Amino acid sequence: MHELSIASALFDIVSEQAKRFPGERVIGVTMSIGGVQALEPDAVRTCFTLLSEGSAIAGAELTIERRPIVVFCRRCEAEREADTNFACVTCGNYGVRLVGSQAMSVEKMTLRSRENTMDESHGR
Ligand SMILES: [Zn+2]
Known part of the structure; x- marks a missing residue:
């Protein structure tokens, strides 16, 4: 359950940060974690995707750096x-x-304005 607690903490941080940019959508998140931590990146990514479903940061792609x-x-x-x-x-x-x-930290968030997002959905 280590991965879930990391994904959960990450979700909280990113959600909080995203509130500062109400006109934009989070499309990418890069986190880093200390090399000593035993961690299954795929499991963190899966947990993060599930947590963010239906939230303001749904669909954000997670990159994990050691x-x-x-x-x-x-x-x-x-x-x-x-x-x-x-x-x-x-x-x-x-x-x-x-x-x-050795703690997890958020290195980068990639934002895209909601206007562009709308344009993209029209194209589908
Ligand atoms: Zn030495």
Whole structure:
């Protein structure tokens, strides 16, 4: 149910943001999530589609980006990307500390004015 809670939080954020643009329709959403999170992108997308059905953001296409795992490596004494085992990709050291948020965040929303949308539906 992890995916559902992420999709639900995403839906709340996007719905709230969409209210600021009453003349426009949300056609695309890009979210990112920390690389440590175990996540099934398809499941998030399905949940998001179901939640948004019949709402102001229905039909918005969801793109999910994974942020790299970033750690502070004690050997490199710098922030480095790490693999899924939390080993520094530069030196392979495991003496690392996870930095950066793993939370979901909305990166981008694509809007289209409702006028254009109307034109499109006439064409069908
Ligand atoms: Zn390192």
